[in-house]
Amino acid sequence: MASEAAGALPTPPDALLFDLDGTIIDSRVPFTTSMNFALAAHGQPVREPEDLWRFLGPPTRVMLTELFGDDEALIEAVLDTYREHYGRTSTETTLVFDGMRELLTALHGRVPLAVATSKIASSAVMLLEHLGLAGLFDVISGPADTALAEPKAVTVAQALAAVGELVGEPVRAAVMVGDRLYDVEGARANGLPTVGVLWGAGSEAELQEAGAAAIVDAPHEIPPLLGL
Secondary structure, three states, X not given: OEOHHHHHOOOOOOEEEEOOEOOOEEOXXXXXXXXXXXXXXXXXXXXXXXXXXXXXXXXXXXXXXHXXXXXXXXXXXXXXXXXXXXXXXHHHOOEEOOOHHHHHHHHOOOOOEEEEOOOOHHHHHHHHHHOOOHHHOOEEEOOOOOOOOOOHHHHHHHHHHHHHHHHOOOOOOEEEEEOOHHXXXXXXXXXXXXXXXXXXXXXXXXXXXXXXXXXXXXXXXXXXXXXO
């Protein structure tokens, strides 16, 4: 479904940037399992999985700041435990959303593909390699392990710069694909329109309010929308 802003979508784009969690991979189980493990390990109440899903999208530190305010020691401790548990267990329960592997395989080699994720880059690369998807992307961009809370706009800018360096010229007509308002806002800060997807954590209302140029129900709807 296209919004009034759908005309902003280049057909075809000169690059596609994909969010990771909620767009390419279903990480709800590893995320909630690892977060509850970390919360319990530091004497904090665990949460129902559904209560944690809304935190999929922004940097994990943003979530912990909302929960614990300015208690930096607790935030750091929970974050370290979460990352250790996630890195050790997430490959067992992370899934690729139906149709995404086929979409990426079909697009590979036709248009530069990049990941722009708020997940730390090392974790993103590890998961994509485990799932057999890393080789389909020209660029995998995410915050460094030491990053505090990298805004999505910064991640998107880094992905665009990396693609531009790869192709030897600036990327001027790229499109972001993502499931949350953070993807739309981060893309807009870089002058990019966004195709919102409804199989992740974000709702249609959230994506529309954020200003997604178009919203799709399934991966196979993306190529014809973009003239690919």
